[in-house]
Amino acid sequence: MTCFDRRRFLQSLATSSLLLASGERAFAAATHTMPPAEATPNFNPDIEMELNAVTGEIRVLPGNATRIWRYTGHVLRGDPQALAMLDGSGHVPIIRVRRGQKVRIHFNNQLPEESIVHWHGLHILQRMDGHPMYAIGTGKKYVYEFIVDNRAGTYWFHPHPHERTGYQVYHGLTGLFLVGDDEEDAAKLPRNELDLPIIIQDRSFDAANQLVYTAGMRDRMMGFSGRRVLVNGATDYQRTVPRTAHRLRLFNGSNSTLYRLRWSNGKPFTLIGTDGGLLERPLTRDTLTLAVAERADVWVDFSVNQPGEEIALLAESWSPMLDNITGAQTGAPLVQGARAIARFRISDGEARKTTLPERLSTFPALRIEDAVNRNKPRTFQLSMARGQAMLNGRTFGRMDEVAEDEKVKLGSTEVWEFANDANFGMRMAHPMHVHNLQFRVIRRSGASHALSAGFTDDGLKDVILVLPGERVQVLMKFENHTGIYPYHCHILEHEDLGMMRNYLVQP
Numbered sequence: 348m349t350c351f352d353r354r355r356f357l358q359s360l361a362t363s364s365l366l367l368a369s370g371e372r373a374f375a376a377a378t379h380t381m382p383p384a385e386a387t388p389n390f391n392p393d394i395e396m397e398l399n400a401v402t403g404e405i406r407v408l409p410g411n412a413t414r415i416w417r418y419t420g421h422v423l424r425g426d427p428q429a430l431a432m433l434d435g436s437g438h439v440p441i442i443r444v445r446r447g448q449k450v451r452i453h454f455n456n457q458l459p460e461e462s463i464v465h466w467h468g469l470h471i472l473q474r475m476d477g478h479p480m481y482a483i484g485t486g487k488k489y490v491y492e493f494i495v496d497n498r499a500g501t502y503w504f505h506p507h508p509h510e511r512t513g514y515q516v517y518h519g520l521t522g523l524f525l526v527g528d529d530e531e532d533a534a535k536l537p538r539n540e541l542d543l544p545i546i547i548q549d550r551s552f553d554a555a556n557q558l559v560y561t562a563g564m565r566d567r568m569m570g571f572s573g574r575r576v577l578v579n580g581a582t583d584y585q586r587t588v589p590r591t592a593h594r595l596r597l598f599n600g601s602n603s604t605l606y607r608l609r610w611s612n613g614k615p616f617t618l619i620g621t622d623g624g625l626l627e628r629p630l631t632r633d634t635l636t637l638a639v640a641e642r643a644d645v646w647v648d649f650s651v652n653q654p655g656e657e658i659a660l661l662a663e664s665w666s667p668m669l670d671n672i673t674g675a676q677t678g679a680p681l682v683q684g685a686r687a688i689a690r691f692r693i694s695d696g697e698a699r700k701t702t703l704p705e706r707l708s709t710f711p712a713l714r715i716e717d718a719v720n721r722n723k724p725r726t727f728q729l730s731m732a733r734g735q736a737m738l739n740g741r742t743f744g745r746m747d748e749v750a751e752d753e754k755v756k757l758g759s760t761e762v763w764e765f766a767n768d769a770n771f772g773m774r775m776a777h778p779m780h781v782h783n784l785q786f787r788v789i790r791r792s793g794a795s796h797a798l799s800a801g802f803t804d805d806g807l808k809d810v811i812l813v814l815p816g817e818r819v820q821v822l823m824k825f826e827n828h829t830g831i832y833p834y835h836c837h838i839l840e841h842e843d844l845g846m847m848r849n850y851l852v853q854p
């Protein structure tokens with residue numbers, strides 16, 4: 348067997364034995380008190396690590412330290428670099444793995460409340476997905492075991508306990524999950540210190556430098572937006588960069604804010620990847636719109652710049668109501684109507700030219716012809732009225748609740764349509780997310796908005812922004828795993844308010 352075959356074979360073994368367990372549970376009356384997963388003796392991990400959710404503090408602003416919640420951990424087996432803390436932040440973990448690797452993660456909840464970890468964007472067994480039904484209490488442990496079955500890309504992880512996701516993420520629980528593979532290696536993209544995650548998160552601080560988060564009815568409806576925009580946990584992100592090409596992994600890790608980004612020198616972005624990994628070929632965009640949870644990988648060539656030059660990443664902040672709130676957020680003077688959230692200072696030294704390949708990757712086949720409902724998409728109405736955020740008029744009910752129109756068949760390909768008709772109630776943008784898969788955007792209809800030019804509807808996606816008045820159709824395939832998975836609005840306050848439902852993949 349080739350190495351790849353062997354992996355597939357091992358994977359199918361692991362999948363079939365675990366499938367039974369997860370399949371049975373999916374149909375049993377799941378409650379909040381699902382038994383936590385434990386280590387299985389016949390699973391032989393390439394990488395094994397401990398990941399703890401703890402309380403702690405960091406220095407963000409001058410003066411008092413800020414109390415936060417954070418992930419800590421260390422590698423028990425395999426590459427010690429598989430878990431590192433993001434440069435400069437000291438508290439944002441980055442897990443680095445390769446496709447096909449077997450991973451075991453011992454998650455310890457040392458928070459004063461329930462939590463569970465969700466691996467955002469991963470194609471994964473139900474029991475490993477971090478559905479809120481698996482939330483564990485203080486002092487409890489949950490062991491994740493899975494085979495990394497995603498293309499190379501920028502994925503991430505965050506807590507997913509029902510009604511507390513917004514609070515926990517806001518207080519610092521966010522990490523990156525970077526997957527590498529042979530196809531990505533072949534593209535010879537900038538690596539190591541030339542591969543920079545840029546995590547954008549807004550936060551508010553009180554006079555004692557402590558985080559302010561309110562989840563009163565207004566914030567729950569409108570989404571909570573902090574007054575300062577932080578990059579990688581810093582209020583003033585600056586980095587001196589060598590005169591060569593870099594890869595920036597832009598990621599909106601805020602609770603509700605939409606960002607519209609551009610370069611201070613007016614150059615367009617070279618977009619090379621989105622949520623589910625590399626595009627087939629690079630694209631250019633004058634602006635980039637990033638909704639909550641969306642990722643955009645860009646390539647930027649600093650070899651054309653002179654030593655000492657400074658280039659800033661400018662951000663406008665937009666609320667889900669589509670108000671430009673850049674001015675309402677403070678903490679930095681405005682530059683061209685936006686805020687410089689990250690500054691890159693070009694270092695001295697020779698410029699080193701590199702080129703970006705014209706072809707970056709090949710997508711897995713996901714064809715519209717295969718859709719069982721090509722002309723009759725499964726439509727989900729997004730609505731917000733009377734203090735409720737709903738999907739097809741329903742909110743999140745029992746942990747395992749699935750309606751008739753939320754059942755799909757294993758192996759089938761479908762078109763789903765997110766309809767933000769906004770005929771009644773509040774007109775708001777909703778970034779919709781589906782667990783366990785990556786989809787392709789096939790149609791977007793509705794009037795164009797200032798944010799539209801920066802959409803990243805290309806490539807494989809797991810979050811898609813749907814503006815009021817828009818309908819977006821996506822194509823997805825339900826592969827390998829049966830069971831219950833959530834789909835929801837990724838404005839964390841909306842998700843906590845119940846703008847989340849389950850779908851069931853049936854054998």
Ligand code: C2O
Nearest residue numbers: 465467640780833
């Ligand atoms: Cu990042 Cu259920 O989501």
Ligand code: CU
Nearest residue numbers: 466467468782
């Ligand atoms: Cu997710």
Ligand code: CU
Nearest residue numbers: 777836838841
């Ligand atoms: Cu929403």
